[in-house]
Amino acid sequence: xxxxxxxxxxxxxxxxxxxxxxxxxxxxxxxxxxxxxxxxxxxxxxxxxxxxxxxxxxxxxxxxxxxxxxxxxxxxxxxxxxxxxxxxxxxxxxxxxxxxxxxxxxxxxxxxxxxxxxxxxxxxxxx
Amino acid sequence: xxxxxxxxxxxxxxxxxxxxxxxxxxxxxxxxxxxxxxxxxxxxxxxxxxxxxxxxxxxxxxxxxxxxxxxxxxxxxxxxxxxxxxxxxxxxxxxxxxxxxxxxxxxxxxxxxxxxxxxxxxxxxxxxxxxxxxxxxxxxxxxxxxxxxxxxxxxxxxxxxxxxxxxxxxxxxxxxxxxxxxxxxxxxxxxxxxxxxxxxxxxxxxxxxxxxxxxxxxxxxxxxxxxxxxxxxxxxxxxxxxxxxxxxxxxxxxxxxxxxxxxxxxxxxxxxxxxxxxxxxxxxxxxxxxxxxxxxxxxxxxxxxxxxxxxxxxxxxxxxxxxxxxxxxxxxxxxxxxxxxxxxxxxxxxxxxxxxxxxxxxxxxxxxxxxxxxxxxxxxxxxxxxxxxxxxxxxxxxxxxxxxxxxxxxxxxxxxxxxxxxxxxxxxxxxxxxxxxxxxxxxxxxxxxxxxxxxxxxx
Numbered sequence: 001x002x003x004x005x006x007x008x009x010x011x012x013x014x015x016x017x018x019x020x021x022x023x024x025x026x027x028x029x030x031x032x033x034x035x036x037x038x039x040x041x042x043x044x045x046x047x048x049x050x051x052x053x054x055x056x057x058x059x060x061x062x063x064x065x066x067x068x069x070x071x072x073x074x075x076x077x078x079x080x081x082x083x084x085x086x087x088x089x090x091x092x093x094x095x096x097x098x099x100x101x102x103x104x105x106x107x108x109x110x111x112x113x114x115x116x117x118x119x120x121x122x123x124x125x126x127x
Numbered sequence: 128x129x130x131x132x133x134x135x136x137x138x139x140x141x142x143x144x145x146x147x148x149x150x151x152x153x154x155x156x157x158x159x160x161x162x163x164x165x166x167x168x169x170x171x172x173x174x175x176x177x178x179x180x181x182x183x184x185x186x187x188x189x190x191x192x193x194x195x196x197x198x199x200x201x202x203x204x205x206x207x208x209x210x211x212x213x214x215x216x217x218x219x220x221x222x223x224x225x226x227x228x229x230x231x232x233x234x235x236x237x238x239x240x241x242x243x244x245x246x247x248x249x250x251x252x253x254x255x256x257x258x259x260x261x262x263x264x265x266x267x268x269x270x271x272x273x274x275x276x277x278x279x280x281x282x283x284x285x286x287x288x289x290x291x292x293x294x295x296x297x298x299x300x301x302x303x304x305x306x307x308x309x310x311x312x313x314x315x316x317x318x319x320x321x322x323x324x325x326x327x328x329x330x331x332x333x334x335x336x337x338x339x340x341x342x343x344x345x346x347x348x349x350x351x352x353x354x355x356x357x358x359x360x361x362x363x364x365x366x367x368x369x370x371x372x373x374x375x376x377x378x379x380x381x382x383x384x385x386x387x388x389x390x391x392x393x394x395x396x397x398x399x400x401x402x403x404x405x406x407x408x409x410x411x412x413x414x415x416x417x418x419x420x421x422x423x424x425x426x427x428x429x430x431x432x433x434x435x436x437x438x439x440x441x442x443x444x445x446x447x448x449x450x451x452x453x454x455x456x457x458x459x460x461x462x463x464x465x466x467x468x469x470x471x472x473x474x475x476x477x478x479x480x481x482x483x484x485x486x487x488x489x490x491x492x493x494x495x496x497x498x499x500x501x502x503x504x505x506x507x508x509x510x511x512x513x514x515x516x517x518x519x520x521x522x523x524x525x526x527x528x529x530x531x532x533x534x535x536x537x538x539x540x541x542x543x544x545x546x547x548x549x550x551x552x553x554x555x556x557x558x559x560x561x562x563x564x565x566x567x568x569x570x571x572x573x574x575x576x577x578x579x580x581x582x583x584x585x586x
Contacts, residue, residue: 033168034168036168036179036180036184036185036396037184037185037186039487039505039512040465040503040505055559058465060465060466060487061466061487062184062185062186062396062486062487063179063185063396063399063466063486063487064466064468065465065466065467065468065469085504087505
């Protein structure tokens with residue numbers, strides 16, 4: 001199970017990469033394995049306000065449909081149209097090509113509530 | 128009375144075939160497909176670690192039924208009842224007429240509680256005038272208190288109906304039997320090649336094929352087998368009860384042969400699609416369409432499973448009381464642009480019912496998918512897919528003809544009733560954007576289960 005050590009994580013299995021006030025968000029390798037083949041993604045539109053812990057889209061696999069939870073608050077800057085188009089890249093490359101959306105952060109302090117790679121590894125090992 | 132059900136296991140159990148799946152099937156499939164070996168993704172089903180899918184995807188495994196599918200169903204339990212009074216006991220404990228069954232017949236029936244709620248559904252085989260085997264759902268073999276909740280195994284629930292002085296006994300045979308289901312048009316060929324054609328013949332007339340919902344007993348490699356012409360796919364197929372002593376060797380032969388025929392071992396995901404996708408209603412699943420808090424009235428198999436002419440059975444008075452109110456509830460199939468689990472069905476803005484099962488199906492035609500009216504590419508592509516499912520509705524929105532039958536098609540074109548699937552708040556108000564779909568009685572695939580075997584015996 002891949003858990004890169006330069007990212008933040010959430011208990012709902014999203015990862016966050018922060019660069020110059022913009023957070024790139026995706027789902028973790030653990031999440032994509034648990035979901036199985038992803039068949040549909042509904043990502044938040046550019047300009048949408050999102051809030052920490054609240055659903056902002058949908059992720060559907062063959063057997064289940066899950067809310068996509070925004071791990072941070074802010075405004076959507078960009079979304080991965082390629083992932084919406086070819087959902088299998090989220091399974092194949094959850095941390096790179098399979099990123100989901102980018103958020104301009106409205107509250108940088110929220111990052112302190114996110115999990116470190118070490119905490120996330122502990123979490124998934126306990127599941 | 129001593130309990131016959133098992134204690135709640137400290138961790139989920141492994142089926143007899145678990146290690147063979149991991150250590151024999153996965154390497155074999157990996158080699159055949161040129162794939163890396165990966166551990167099987169499993170989920171807890173009835174306190175068993177069951178494969179969701181193997182190295183092959185749920186969609187590919189689901190599509191295998193159009194050819195041949197093999198399932199590890201060893202998590203289900205087999206209960207043996209014997210004694211002079213077994214027919215009378217089962218008549219009281221189960222909703223069907225068990226004493227009227229012929230020897231060699233299978234019967235689908237329900238185990239109800241006093242409120243008419245469904246505790247389990249099962250297929251019962253009559254071995255002789257005084258012997259039956261009931262094949263029950265996984266996890267319904269546990270009698271224990273778990274987190275303050277009392278679980279009662281079917282075997283104890285049934286035996287609680289035993290009356291003073293009656294001659295009837297019961298035993299859970301599951302440890303001695305390994306259950307493998309073989310379904311799809313090539314199932315005849317596969318079984319014939321391993322056990323010989325005679326096991327598929329009518330027990331009263333070896334010139335003829337076995338009838339739907341009957342079974343045979345036979346001996347092979349010094350052990351005793353049962354094969355029934357039944358299944359959980361609504362398609363041609365068989366359920367095979369292999370003695371544990373022969374199970375490893377037989378499983379390897381069955382699965383090797385299946386792979387040769389281009390077929391797959393299919394996990395829980397594909398099996399769920401397969402039970403939903405044939406015939407106008409699919410097949411209900413305990414815990415999804417059935418639960419202990421609702422009666423099975425108006426479920427598609429209600430009349431086959433329940434005999435209201437019997438003087439008594441547990442739950443009968445509750446069913447009669449509800450039937451007197453002319454209940455309108457209906458269990459219908461839907462097609463949708465995405466998985467509609469945990470959503471409610473709305474018709475013209477009004478709440479119509481609750482989704483009880485939903486899964487993505489690779490077996491819908493392009494025409495069926497385009498009719499959803501979705502903007503999703505995967506729904507509208509030539510080789511795309513959409514979701515199917517079942518929903519309990521407050522009433523059946525299809526109109527009836529003069530004879531009181533539902534009109535399901537007009538001039539050969541199926542009637543489809545567009546609905547929306549919403550998540551709801553605590554007051555059942557819709558939240559967010561709906562999934563689009565429609566109610567239909569056309570089914571995804573034809574229900575071939577009861578069709579003559581002559582169509583497949585020479586494949």
